[in-house]
Amino acid sequence: MSLSRRAFAAAVLASALVVAGCGSADDSAPAVKPAATWTAPAGLSGDLTLYSANPQELTDDLVAAFTKASGVKVKTFGGETGKITAKLDAEWQNPQADVVYLASWTPVAKYAADGKALVYSPQDADKIQPGWADKGNAFTGRDGSALTIVVNTKAAPGTPKDWSDLTAPEYKGKVIMPDPRESGTAADLVTAMTIAWGKDKTWELFDKLFANGMVVHGANGPALDDVTAGSHAVVLGGVDYSAYAAIDKGEPLQVVSPASGTTITPRPVFIVKDSKNPAAAKALVDFMFSPQGQAISAARKMIPARTDVPAAAGTRSYADVKQLNFTWDQAKASGKDVLAEFTKRYLG
Numbered sequence: 001m002s003l004s005r006r007a008f009a010a011a012v013l014a015s016a017l018v019v020a021g022c023g024s025a026d027d028s029a030p031a032v033k034p035a036a037t038w039t040a041p042a043g044l045s046g047d048l049t050l051y052s053a054n055p056q057e058l059t060d061d062l063v064a065a066f067t068k069a070s071g072v073k074v075k076t077f078g079g080e081t082g083k084i085t086a087k088l089d090a091e092w093q094n095p096q097a098d099v100v101y102l103a104s105w106t107p108v109a110k111y112a113a114d115g116k117a118l119v120y121s122p123q124d125a126d127k128i129q130p131g132w133a134d135k136g137n138a139f140t141g142r143d144g145s146a147l148t149i150v151v152n153t154k155a156a157p158g159t160p161k162d163w164s165d166l167t168a169p170e171y172k173g174k175v176i177m178p179d180p181r182e183s184g185t186a187a188d189l190v191t192a193m194t195i196a197w198g199k200d201k202t203w204e205l206f207d208k209l210f211a212n213g214m215v216v217h218g219a220n221g222p223a224l225d226d227v228t229a230g231s232h233a234v235v236l237g238g239v240d241y242s243a244y245a246a247i248d249k250g251e252p253l254q255v256v257s258p259a260s261g262t263t264i265t266p267r268p269v270f271i272v273k274d275s276k277n278p279a280a281a282k283a284l285v286d287f288m289f290s291p292q293g294q295a296i297s298a299a300r301k302m303i304p305a306r307t308d309v310p311a312a313a314g315t316r317s318y319a320d321v322k323q324l325n326f327t328w329d330q331a332k333a334s335g336k337d338v339l340a341e342f343t344k345r346y347l348g
Contacts (some may be wrong), residue, residue: 017035034295040070046277047073048284049096051088053081053103053184053267057243058300065296068286072280080219081107081184092116098275099284101142101267104184106191108268109332112138118271120282122289123293125305129318131328132266141266142288143302146321147189149236151294155230162259166209166236174224174233180339181220181347185265186237188331189336192263195326203345210346228253229288241301244315255318261324264303 017047052059056078063074077087077097081104088097088111102108111117117138125133125140132141149160157170166175180187193202215232217223220239227235228251236242243255269288271281287293294309303318311317 014051032135034065034292035300036065036069036292038065038069038290038292040287041064041279041283043061044070044072044280044283046280048098048280049075049077050099050101050284051077051084051097051100053079053084054101055245055300058297058302059101061290061296061300062293065292066284069287070280070283072277072283074284077086078200080221082182082183082219095272095274097272098169098277098281099269099271101269101288102184103145103265103267105141105266105268105328106184106188106189106332106335108139108270109134109328112136112270116273117274118275118278118281120271120285123286124289124306127308128289129266129305129307132305135270138221139268140285140289141304142269142305143294144264144266144298144318145239145241145302145307146316147185147255147262148240148243148263150224150227150235150243151254151256152227152230152233152252153254154252155227155233157233157253159232160256161212163205163236164260166206166214166234167205167212169212171212171234172287175209175214175236176210176223176232176234177209177214177216177236178220178223178238179218179347180342183237185220185239185263187339188265189237189263191331192326194338195330195334196261196324199341206346207216216347219227240303240315242333244301244312247314255316257321259322261322264318264321264323264343266305266328267302344346 059076059078063076067073081102112134119137121137122140146173151159152160160166178186180190223235224238224242226232228246243253247253269285275281291309293302294306296311298304298312301312301315
């Protein structure tokens with residue numbers, strides 16, 4: 001059933017009233033709590049292990065709601081994409097994870113190509129954003145994050161409108177970028193630029209940025225923390241949801257969607273082929289793509305995969321973000337080589 005904006009808002013309002021009535025004052029909780037609308041299939045049992053590159057609060061919200069509906073307990077391991085892929089790669093002879101949820105498309109595409117993912121198409125797959133499902137149904141993007149320019153309004157000399165604005169003298173020494181070797185979304189952004197613009201134009205931009213004193217450090221979280229603290233004024237390629245969450249807490253940040261285009265990275269989920277509890281794993285994936293699971297992501301400022309679930313108030317929807325002209329199949333094909341070239345040119 002389609003979930004209209006009006007219906008979603010009504011459900012959110014009703015849930016918010018319930019939370020207010022309980023007197024919750026948890027600062028880490030989202031402003032709204034999506035209504036419980038998903039029904040688990042009968043006969044589920046046992047437990048699951050989920051490896052997740054989500055923000056921990058989002059993972060906790062999803063797991064709590066799924067366990068409440070299904071009775072299946074979920075053990076979690078969290079971390080950035082690089083940390084999780086390292087653990088997966090060390091365990092393929094004896095997999096410990098049942099379901100994996102990463103922040104980057106490219107490594108999951110490789111796992112699928114290597115036959116490590118169970119072929120499964122989640123319920124309501126026809127409602128997912130075009131291009132967010134693997135053609136072989138081995139993995140599916142369940143929510144997305146746009147790569148943006150995040151500005152500390154108290155530290156920046158102005159409001160940039162595009163990537164190239166950050167090469168201007170007034171931004172000298174004021175820009176930080178997440179390290180593409182640690183941040184899968186940053187690596188995806190660079191790859192998408194090379195596909196959309198060509199390498200010459202992309203490297204010309206980064207030549208100017210590095211000549212203007214741009215630094216590369218850590219994954220997305222440390223880069224945002226740095227700018228929030230005022231050590232630098234701008235994040236190039238900051239994930240939108242973290243900045244929106246910080247703004248909600250009163251931080252002096254602004255999220256700019258670059259005029260020339262950017263990426264919305266679909267954050268893919270897949271079931272490990274040798275899962276010890278495939279029935280429960282499929283149910284967890286179905287829950288993630290249900291209106292309830294999608295609304296939980298939206299409440300944490302993610303862009304929903306379902307076209308019938310709206311983005312949270314105060315955030316940009318999928319349609320509101322201008323994207324670079326590329327496909328994820330192209331990114332999968334060239335991402336590894338582009339990252340190696342970027343590293344050699346600027347970080348070696």
